[in-house]
Amino acid sequence: MKRQLKKVTSVCLGAILAASLTACGGNSAQQEPAVSAPVQNEQTAEEQKATESMESQASADEQESLWDLSGEITITAWNSSYTAIVEGADRFMEMHPEAKITVEQVADNTKLFTQLTTGTGVPDIMQFQNRDDLTAFDKYAGSFLDISDLMAKYEKDLVPAVIPLLKDGDTWLAAPWDVAPAMLFYRTDIFEECGVNPEDIKTWDDYIEAGKVINEKTNGKTKIMGFDYNGTSSFDMPLIIFYEQGGSFFDESGNVQFNSDAVTTAFGIFQKMIDEDIAMNLPNEWTDRITALANDSLCTVPYGVWFAGTLKENLADQAGKWSCIPLPAVEEGGNNQVNSGGSTVMVSSSTKYPELCKGFIEWFFLSTEGSRINMEVSTLFDAYMPAYTDESYTKTDEYFGMSPAALAAQLCEEIPDLPFPAYFTDIGQIFQSDAVGPVFVDGKDMDSVLTEATDKAQKQLEFLRNE
Template identity: 30%
Template structure:
């Protein structure tokens, strides 16, 4: 099942670059190599791939089939563990040695590595651009920069609203009546009055929920390279969260374990999160089978986006590879392939970013845990509509300033616009980026 790493790093933005002291780089200063695979080249040799958790399990399971189709080829998959993964990758990029041929990167990490280590990853544009229309647009944007495409998208993480059927029934609310966040706020008030339960669980010391809502509105922390954390969209996102908090509709819990425990104890009626949450529910809360359903994320406006993103990863080829042809052949075979993507969804619950895979009948199968609802079809239909946003190498640093702004507004009642204005100025000073107008 998809584990908590996707939550912790999806919108939380791990701090590998910051922790390793690489805010200004230290690696090569030239642009990275561009892949130049020959279509007729016979594959041979060995490659090594780094990954972790269920992604590593998927790679280990799939690699033998690739080897069988290409006699004499060897793919070694190493589970390097999540906790130190980015420290190891950063050290390898900084020193120019020690990295494998292929590495797993979460979407939020790609811009930091391409900006801080411009010679570290192979530009895949020449061989991968033909697939652009076949991938989740938001993930393709996350893997790209003005200089090229530095990863091929793997798993996507479309967001919906998981809800407790029993609580909604007790409060007399039809879940399909919730179209906008205004509807959700009103429903939350009715549910709390009828059941005593809050609307959803969140860690209010982190900006994760704010980031998810900001992406729903089609924006990241930066816009056209400028600091935009105090834009009208950003103020609207934080104001929504403050409204929910002021109405006592958010169950404040610390971190991943707090969210899981609170959900298991039935403290909240909904959870706005990604498709992988279904794996957490089925894997850790089997006793709640039949109690959950899923609807699209409420929109800010009646015709607005009804999804966002929380997580997702991709595969990159490092410039240290001695076998570009084999590295690309494996990445292409694994990710730009309907059958392989469906296989990883069925076995490891890795939701495909490859759009052709989403037409597979697997996504139409009723899910008994969710009362027979076809939740995977709901999420599959949303993938192409995830709003792409601008990601940068300064996102991790910006998030540190946003932690204070978000918690000040949600926990201390501070004005959202004033807090975001202050955060924007501090981020601009720290990153030397101008403020968006």
């Protein structure tokens, strides 16, 4: 697929929007999606365990020869990422007693942005939402360590779409953590009761037709789609179809373009869902969605693989009633790969122990062993593709009756490059406030709304660029 990212004046295009995000799968009488089988071998369980132990020690020995793995560093992370990296840090310190790693839990990067601005208290390794990477490179230039000597050799092993988010020109300033290939989570029992075959949903038109059947069969109780019509709490749902088309909020010259074909197509599909009465408004999209799923008012969610963990955590009593299939495409045979979430890590240029930072990153983020910890502890789907044949990715998740991670592994190599240049978040807020609600709630003319929002966002972008 042709890549979408280009250099834009002082802005480096690339980065990912998503809000927060974890994995998926399903137990259904319907045919399961084809999932790559794990690599088989002739070893017994004990022999395989011994082999993995030797490989782990060999990896540790190799890193020891490349990096000085002694010193004391601090890492910041949030939510389930924090839980996973604490486990990883503990194991790393067991292998390297001269290393001390302190992991601090943060709610977000508000404090970090202040630290980067003042240059004081900056942690050695810091987690970022990948949609903010290029903004950070531009806004806090000089704050991050060049890790090209580590990253360049792993480029072929990474999910291709994430790579532009990690580099400032030819310089690697970030390493990938998790990514979030999107898929369609659906209630197998409701689909079966309504006579809807999930394998028949190949396009969004098919999805709409399925929604009409479910609406009729449940007497209007169950909708197939739920999102915040006003866009105040989230606008992730329309963006999934937008990104599926390789859409960007910026043209090739780096100017804002909300009124693109990708936007109008995505908005048109969601407007049709509203008109056909197969969608429900979720004013507080996150909490209202969980409530709607719990009371059977909503039966599908198109989201990143991370959402599997959300279902298991919040709807444990629905185990065995969920599965996943690839997203519908805009046109039959069209692209259905999208990323919806993910994070990266950067190293402070002021760290006293750069070798230790790079050694830990290599072991935890760029190895099968580290990816296994992320998957098993926090269901984080890493960007490191060689790990996808590991049992932690391929084994059946009993909640879904399949492996959501294995499906995600099939849905990540053709994701369009992530169209989020510097200051994307600022511009996205204007799209969220000035485009979504006026179209879906106020019923205003789409072209006029998008043109006015584009003009407003362009002025803001020029201000942020000091143009």
